[in-house]
Amino acid sequence: MQEEEFVDIVKEIQLDSLLGNVRLFVIMNEFEQYRKTNNISSEQFKKSLKKVICEEMRHTTGREVHANDLLKIDKIIKKLIRVFDTNKNGKLEFQEAVSAFCILCRGSIQSKIKYQMLAYSEVSSKTIRGDDIDADDSTADMFIRYKNLKKFMLCVLKLALNSGPEIMLDFPIDKLAEATANKCMEFAQVEDKSKGVVSLEQVTRFIETSNSLAIFSGDQ
Structure with a gap:
């Protein structure tokens, strides 16, 4: 599609x-x-x-x-x-x-990202319900592995696409998701993607300092 x-x-x-x-x-x-x-x-x-x-x-x-x-x-x-x-x-x-x-x-965009992170994470300190998803510490102990990070980034990019479709129409979104996941692992200084994990805090900071085009700067 x-x-x-x-x-x-x-x-x-x-x-x-x-x-x-x-x-x-x-x-x-x-x-x-x-x-x-x-x-x-x-x-x-x-x-x-x-x-x-x-x-x-x-x-x-x-x-x-x-x-x-x-x-x-x-x-x-x-x-x-x-x-x-x-x-x-x-x-x-x-x-x-x-x-x-x-x-x-x-x-909110933040709550949507947190819900998606929760869905794709493998470690969580507690169950997060809808009425506390925006709490600052509600996802403090959540982590995500590379294989699910790519899926998570695809979800985030689809969310961004629906909010502003003009920003990504010239590049396949699945390839963009994989490149974004790679950049996120680099941002978190994870050397071995097959074993490494990133925290929600790291993913959130990466998203806040990146956009769908800037991630392609530098080596792929």
Whole structure:
């Protein structure tokens, strides 16, 4: 899928599903139950997402959800899965779901990055819920390995692409994600990428001092 098409489809899903109105912590609290196993069955995903969308629909329209609304929601969910199923297995793993919600739902950039970091991290001092994700020390002990750092950076770049698509359209986003991950490891002074890890603090500082084009300065 081309970057321009991705941005257009995301906007369609946000509008049709009303997820653009949903606060990120609300939907993440609903999906927290799947984090430990990183496993969501198709039925579980549809049930939880439908619950959130129906609640937002009632809030927005002031009426109960009708049968036609449910049919529309089913179509939206199928489209959402098709767009964010990076593993191409016909369903969304927890990490893929987090990426989708961070792009589709309302929330600060910092909280979205933290949620994605949480999804891809292997070490965490405690469970982070939606109501404390913005706490300064909530992700202090989180780390991420290189193999997941590339996936994490792809999520971050998709988030940036959706916010300002003009900044990355001339370079394949998957290649950009890998280059960004490499630069992040260098920034953290990790010599052996196969064994090294970076902390959320290091990743955050890297993102704050970089942009999607500047990372290509110097040797690759």
